[in-house]
Amino acid sequence: xxxxxxxxxxxxxxxxxxxxxxxxxxxxxxxxxxxxxxxxxxxxxxxxxxxxxxxxxxxxxxxxxxxxxxxxxxxxxxxxxxxxxxxxxxxxxxxxxxxxxxxxxxxxxxxxxxxxxxxxxxxxxxx
Numbered sequence: 149x150x151x152x153x154x155x156x157x158x159x160x161x162x163x164x165x166x167x168x169x170x171x172x173x174x175x176x177x178x179x180x181x182x183x184x185x186x187x188x189x190x191x192x193x194x195x196x197x198x199x200x201x202x203x204x205x206x207x208x209x210x211x212x213x214x215x216x217x218x219x220x221x222x223x224x225x226x227x228x229x230x231x232x233x234x235x236x237x238x239x240x241x242x243x244x245x246x247x248x249x250x251x252x253x254x255x256x257x258x259x260x261x262x263x264x265x266x267x268x269x270x271x272x273x274x275x
Contacts (some may be wrong), residue, residue, distance in 0.1 A: 149175060151209040161204035162211075167242050168197060171229055174213035175246065182268050189253050195224065196247040205241045208233035220269055223258040224249045 149170055157163040172194075172224040179192065205211065212232045219226040224247055231242040261269065 149211045149221050150157055150213060151207050156207055161206050167199050167231060170211050170213050171244050171246060174215055178215060190250050190259055191253050192248045193251055195249045199244040201242050202240050219222055223260050
């Protein structure tokens with residue numbers, strides 16, 4: 149994802165809130181690729197997110213988000229993520245973790261994964 153000039157803070161590096169947007173966009177792209185967000189009647193809510201800022205990211209740059217599904221719970225998914233800068237593979241700028249919960253769109257209550265959903269999600273899981 150490109151770093152935009154407007155993403156910078158007063159210290160001329162990417163504002164800390166933007167890292168969470170990078171995580172969000174990458175997470176939604178991953179879930180869409182896995183066809184996990186196209187299930188009728190189910191949606192996702194973010195239950196937890198955290199970020200450790202390792203080094204400042206400056207403009208111009210392209211942020212690369214590497215994420216791994218680390219745990220599949222009864223109705224939740226836990227991811228770990230690393231933000232790198234394009235052209236600097238293996239150099240972490242931030243590390244994050246987030247948990248999303250699959251919920252019934254009508255009741256807004258956690259909805260356990262069905263067998264077909266677990267099969268889709270298992271392709272993303274890293275042991």
